[in-house]
Amino acid sequence: MCADKKLPKTIEDIEVVVHETDFLIIGAGNAGCFAAIEAKRKNPDLKVTLLEKAHIDRSGCLAAGMDAINTYLKKGKTIEDFIKWSRSQAGGLLREDLAIKVAENLNKPVEEWEEWGLPIKKDEDTEEYANRGKWDITIQGESMKPIIAEKVREYGCEVLNRVVATNYLTKDGRVVGAMGFGVRNGKMYVVKAKATCIATGGAAGLYKPYTNDGSGSHHQLWYCPFNTGAGYAMGIRAGAEMTTFEMRWCATRTKDFNGPIDTISVGYGTPMINAKGEKILQKRYADMGGDAAPRFIRANAPMEEWMEGRGPCFVDTREMSDEDIKQMKTDYLNERPSYVLFLAARGQDLKKEPIEIYGNDPYIVGGHTASGYWLNSEDWSTTIPGLFACGDVAGGVPNKFVGGCAAEGLLAARGAVEYIAKLEDDIEIDESQIEAEKERVYAPLFRMINEGEGIKPKEMEERMQRLMDEYAGGVHQFFRMSEEQLQYALKHIKILQDQVKYLVANDLHELMSAHEVIDRLDVAEVLIYHLMYRKETRWPGWQTRTDYPEKNDQEFDCFVNSRKNPETGKIEVFTREYKQIVPGDRLKPN
Amino acid sequence: MPPKINLTKCDGCKAEEEPLCEQVCPGDLMTLNEDGKAMCRDAGDCWDCMCCTKICPQGAIETRLPYQLGYYPAKLIPRVGTNKIMWTCVDINGKVERFVVKTRND
Incomplete structure (x- = not known):
């Protein structure tokens, strides 16, 4: 309609x-x-x-x-x-x-x-x-x-x-x-x-x-x-x-489709290999548990191989039986059917060609x-x-x-x-917040009607995505970041937040897109503050600081938390203590 | 480009208040064009989840991957039954595979 x-x-x-x-x-x-x-x-x-x-x-x-x-x-x-x-x-x-x-x-x-x-x-x-x-x-x-x-x-x-x-x-x-x-x-x-x-x-x-x-x-x-x-x-x-x-959340996914990978690697026990045919986890991460290494290690492993010149990487499907391949495709049809279409669109015979893998764009x-x-x-x-x-x-x-x-x-x-x-009391709402929200929410529609031009939601989204990718550890940067890069990203995210007043929407779908980008800017800002605060590298891949490549348990074996102070508008970042209940070495699965 | 509408087959779900593809699209991407036929507002914003393709009562929607990612002309066509889906997949070399996926307990 x-x-x-x-x-x-x-x-x-x-x-x-x-x-x-x-x-x-x-x-x-x-x-x-x-x-x-x-x-x-x-x-x-x-x-x-x-x-x-x-x-x-x-x-x-x-x-x-x-x-x-x-x-x-x-x-x-x-x-x-x-x-x-x-x-x-x-x-x-x-x-x-x-x-x-x-x-x-x-x-x-x-x-x-x-x-x-x-x-x-x-x-x-x-x-x-x-x-x-x-x-x-x-x-x-x-x-x-x-x-x-x-x-x-x-x-x-x-x-x-x-x-x-x-x-x-x-x-x-x-x-x-x-x-x-x-x-x-x-x-x-x-x-x-x-x-x-x-x-x-x-x-x-x-x-x-x-x-x-x-x-x-x-x-x-x-x-x-x-x-x-x-x-x-x-x-x-x-x-x-x-x-x-x-x-x-940066993970290993199927290359070019960003499809789930556990379906293949966990479901059918296929090993992760690099371009040289080496089993990556067993060869390079044996001390971290090999195939059972923590998730961030498995996520980062193929990207590290690429960085070292040993990409592309694969999950090796060539030893799978015909029945298993058929069953695996059936599994995909239950979750992401278009991955089966993707394999068909590559004309790929999994008995001869393994499935390529790569990192994904980071998610929260x-x-x-x-x-x-x-x-x-x-x-x-x-x-x-x-x-x-x-x-x-x-x-x-x-x-x-x-x-x-x-x-x-x-x-x-x-x-x-x-x-x-x-609860005992009935809720009385202050109507002024409804009026203020109405003005905020519909502003991109009225700007289009009154001004006839401005910034399209997709333009702002792409500017934000490029900033985050290049300066806050995106997939094109192999998930790595430094203080100066994060400062740069933050500066420009703040400019974008100031520019949301120029957003325009031609219809209700675009109005939704406008709010999706407004929301993501607020998330991106807090994310950058968190990434800046943790001056260490705790989870390579998920959080790789090139300027602080080591883990620092003395300062950061704790939660990093934040709160935007509604009075000042400032993001306050602080830590919360780790409370261990289940005994044992926290890095060991048993 | 995903999803591709067969304009001859699509009847705009005339009997429905809103066409089924428009009802289910998780991205609010499906709508009707001026001729009352289904259209995708922005193919680039499609997740290729195939919800529209599976629900179309006319079989008028085909999911195509962006060419930048997958070659022409692969096809994946669902036939949706009460408790199962029969999928037919044709790869770029014409190889046909069929799958039956159970979707609900009997």
Whole structure:
């Protein structure tokens, strides 16, 4: 439908829709859906509302499907085993208090998903889920998002699709809902809520992807390109404490498609080799555990090989059986079907030609690394009362993946339901914040109408991505950065933040794109502060400082946290102590 | 360029309030052109997730990879059933492969 017919011409034209609810969840992906269902189970009388930028049936990371659950506690495995493994994979840094609670809840959502219709392979002899790796099980998850969306509706939750959240509603330092706009109808949405849970996922598109040729492949990313860091940005603007942004998710992906790699390497045990045919992990990283080396080592290994002149690198599929190759392609059809198309478009016979691998553009994603909101492990609340967080936007628990994000949905909902039960007062909203947000949100539309020209969202996005790539350790710089480069990036990110007043939007889709870039600039700024603060190299690849190439445990064996002071607008960076609960060497998996 | 619309097959999902491809696209990229046929606003912003291709009741949408990444004319065509998808893949040399993927428990 022609969107521009519905475009408001003046600020008075904007219709404001007010919803009142008990529990608002922003983002109806995996974590948000589980939060909604759990809230209804805990208290069926609660009104639960989900705000979704896309459509709940196919939104977020699981839009295309998924072929594995990477964190499932199998028979014989303990929570302690899981923490030790996850901790070592993350270079020894994770919130153990949070991770233990996530581990306690890992299996329930997966088993429920199966009950609701998700096909999961079973071992014929044991009747247990079929193994894919130590913690991984293979699923046939093409429809796992529609399956859980049906359950959300069945439980009687309200879903507002195609509404882009832009900022929280606040009252006396408390979050009391959120504001946003309808990308289909142009209306402003004000949702007042007793408790709010943010579940918008991580941030893609901060860095320039190497697949971007100027046309045609801007979004050839591994992480969902429509997760643009809105939840982080809203939290930053509201003064929420954030943790560990500097632990970026840079991974080994299939070259030129940015497809998942564990499907091949973990699922089928194919070795990673360089151009000389050497098994990289076994040859160069034996002391770090070889094939079981921490994730950041595996992520960085092919890029190091390239730097040393031993690229391109591959996962060697040439020894795979015909059945395994067929099965592996079937796995891909469950998660990223277009990868099978990619192999066909290369005319590639995997028995003769191995699959090329490379690093991806860095993402901020709390389901894989530890970036996100700083949480209270009692109830999954953030540092702002009334606001809870789960999934990729929540910090502290790396390697939680799909299962862990779902588990966090349960945990955040339980915290929120208890919080709601204790509330006494009704919420009165200061209307002036709605007016101010209306002006901020629709400014790019009115600038186009009144001025007729300005900066297009994509132009600003590309400027930001180039800056981050070249000066803040992007894939073209082999993830490396220095103080001077970061200072340069920061200076220009601040210029861009000042220039958002020139953004123009021709329609509601472009208005969404404008806010996606505004949000990403706020995330990028905080990210640079975190990268500057950690004057060491803790996770080569994820965070490589050429000026501080060594790890410095004396100063930095701790969390780096930040908070934008809403009064001064300054980003304050500080540390939080590491608290070990599970004994043992934090760098060893057992 | 992803996704490619067969304008003869596409009927704009006339019976629906909003065409199905527009309903599901996670990137808000699908819409109707002035002739009431599906179009992608910006092919470069497509994730190639194939949600539109799988849901189209007319089989009018084909996902094509950007040429910069993959050669012409490979095809991957889904036939969506209640509990499974039958995929047909044709590579640039004309080699055909078929796959059956279970999507829901029976």
